[in-house]
Amino acid sequence: MGRSPCCEKEGLKKGPWTPEEDQKLLAYIEQYGHGCWRSLPGKAGLQRCGKSCRLRWTNYLRPDIKRGKFSLQEEQTIIQLHALLGNRWSAIATHLPKRTDNEIKNYWNTHLKKRLAKMGIDPVTHKPRSDALGAGGGAQHGNAAPHLSHTAQWESARLEAEARLAREAKLRALAASASASASASAPHLPGPAAAPVLDSPTSTLSFSESAALASVLEAQGAAAAARAAMQPMQAFAEACKEQQQWGDLNAAADAGFAGAGFTGLLLDGSLSQDQRPVARDAEADAGLQEIDEEENYWDSILDLVNSSSASLPTSVVDPAPEAYSPAPEF
């Protein structure tokens, strides 16, 4: 409610950070930690608001940040998680070590969203668009209903999973606090109480929540998530491979991709090696080995999806309230 805007004080600087400011902030945090962000600028001698300092630190200065081009695997992870979580960038960032939510968000908005749209995949629903080869822009009102229906189902499943995770996290927190108080006489021992230190500063997800979400992705929900996410992912994989070999991202669309049958396209190798144009230049030659490795990677992803789908728990796909069973006590 009553919260005064932190950046409206007179004399506070805005805009791009100078190297001197970076140095001041870095030096202060390295020495004292960030502590209270609101009071940090004064202590560090910066004419910035705490919010600006926090943003600069979390998105740029943190030493554990990886910058630069996203790998194919990272792209795949982002798309997959976006299909699962939507625009929850901080949650997605917890599964991409050393990447910030802001960076992922920017990358999605400037690269991945456009690529998916270009391939005829709705970046919101992650479903192939019926007018896939048409203009890749606004909402597809005419055919929205089926997508919405599917989306609603998936959203329902997702919310159910999240609710379950929250409950599990709470139970774990209770168990953790119990054990923490039991071990209060030995605070030097590593324990759950130290977990927040390990959390990504860009996320509100607790360590246990993140771990639980990861477990859902990897175990119980993997098949559902993968099933929902991987259909466009398969398309994306193929388009990426073609893009890298021919430098033309429209290849997938030109090949008639519209979702259905795309798995087959990927799996049966209908675009066999001898049909592909030879690499145009030395750079492309150098990339061929990497492309082969990527093909293996995508094959392994498909294997994972196929095997996971076989053991898909129905409660994840078609959740019912009674499907929830309390997490076992620890």
Place this chain on the structure above:
DNA sequence: AAGAAGGTCAACCGCATAATT
């Protein structure tokens, strides 16, 4: 070579929510 158009990304803004009083 110059201007236009489009792309990228750091940073800001406002809101939501957790934490505190």
Place this chain on the structure above:
DNA sequence: GAATTATGCGGTTGACCTTCT
């Protein structure tokens, strides 16, 4: 329980850079 404060998140902006004409 209500009010207040601090922090984090997601959407958006705008400056800068690159590519196109």
